[in-house]
Amino acid sequence: MPLPALELDLEVFQGPFDLLLALVLREEVDLLELDLAEVVIAYLDHLEQTGRLDLESTTEFLVLIAALLELKSRLMLPREEDDEALELTAPEAADELLARMLEYARYRAAAGHLRGRLEAESGFRYRSAPLPAHLRRASLAEARAVYDPERLTRALGDLLRTPPALETPHMARPAVSLERRLAHMRALLAGRGRVSFDDCVADADRMTEAVTLFALLELYKAGEAAWEQPEAFGPIEIRPTERTPA
Amino acid sequence: MNELARVVEALLFLSPEPVSVADLAEASEVGEGEVVEALARLREHYAEGFRGVVLREVAGGFALATDPVAETAARRLMARPRTPPLTQAQAECLAIVAYLQPISRPEIARIRGVASESAVATLLERATIEESGRSRFGAVLYRTTPLFERLFGLSGLDELPEPARFDPSPEDEADLRERLLRAGEARAEA
């Protein structure tokens, strides 16, 4: 599916996706007003209707939507007087979006070049036979310490780590699964009744925190949990509702 | 073939990795100029299209490799799968590392717009890229390996085409901009 074919019907915008991009670029649609989740949902609906997944256009979509999300989040950040890096005006944001599309296009084309090269090389094989025994011994006398033993210890540490794991098809392979975070939160809610969001993500990395937040939204949507955050940046209190499954 | 050319041929036959002119010269105890001459002689012998084995300049050195004419038979004899082709995600990550090395995974993800962990992990496992220290923010940095250059038939990284070659032409870029703007105007009139 070519991306422009995606028709959107959003609160602040109605029309094809490429038009939306154009309007954002020309600042005729305010990125702050735009509900990007709706765009994603419209895209998913469209995929479902057409019934096939075109990786090329899906990748393009992901790149664009990720860029839009990042720009929007930067626009939404409170501006700090002394931090000019955070101040991004709308035209700058638009320029950056276009620059990013072009940068990605460059490496996508370079990737095509590399694949072609690998293909062209596929007929050449190198010899990987072991050396004759009498040549195999590297001379101890010529050996100097060139490696850091810590490299090994670090590798061992990597191997001791159990992955948060799971597999999703192709592109985005989140290291944290929504299902597991949902199960985790349901278990906490069932066990303790009320929990704070901090308890749900104790010692977790940022990815896990983000997915846990999604899990919380899912629970809320399903009517399984409600939450309160009395003050900005304060603790988030989560409690089960009556519909929580036992 | 003179004796030096014979020695160089034998060294290339034995060595599991491409050998640089400097290493060939040191092992043969002659000057680099003589090695270059011997390589030229060898190259005549191994002119592509006449032998089952060819002389190749890859990864900063010289190596012998089989001619593609033997690929089908080699596959049957060795019963060993070739390096699998790259997926689009792997190819993109590899292109980004090749051109921007050393580069961290978050930067790769920023350019691609999607998390790239599994593709990077596969490239690491196949040893086409490797770690190369850490950025000042503590992220692991990656670079390509000599194996990458060998698999892609590059004599060195400088043989990669200029990345600007892959950019959309100024016309295409202007086109893209205009296409977007036109769509916007059509919308405004509607």
Add this chain to the structure above:
Amino acid sequence: MNELARVVEALLFLSPEPVSVADLAEASEVGEGEVVEALARLREHYAEGFRGVVLREVAGGFALATDPVAETAARRLMARPRTPPLTQAQAECLAIVAYLQPISRPEIARIRGVASESAVATLLERATIEESGRSRFGAVLYRTTPLFERLFGLSGLDELPEPARFDPSPEDEADLRERLLRAGEARAEA
């Protein structure tokens, strides 16, 4: 050289072991008579005394090998330890062998969660690890070499740093081998 002779040359070049006429014929999909003819042609090309590589008929078939003329240079080239940066796969395999030796390749693969043949082969090739008998199930066991200690600046294996610093859960009291296998199996399932 005709095409079949080229293919046969390539097959002999690739194979670490002598190859029989029957195997050459099967891989090239021709009759054995044709292979014998192609070998005769190759023999002319590889007449001893003219090349750095010679064609040998040995027990079990034909093989290419280096001519003794290159012996001294080959020794010089190979005597110098090759020490390019370790890839992640190589570092992991080497760490496993260093800390758990002696250990078999199937166990290394279980711990890493992926087949590790090429990394182990490279470490063997570079002589940082070596074979050390067989397990009671008949698998080859590996251990590190004195060269390994030299390249890592260790005066003995007891100087290997404690894993604790990079251990994600140093409070776990189980045996290191057991913990590594457990984590590896979890990774393989992921």
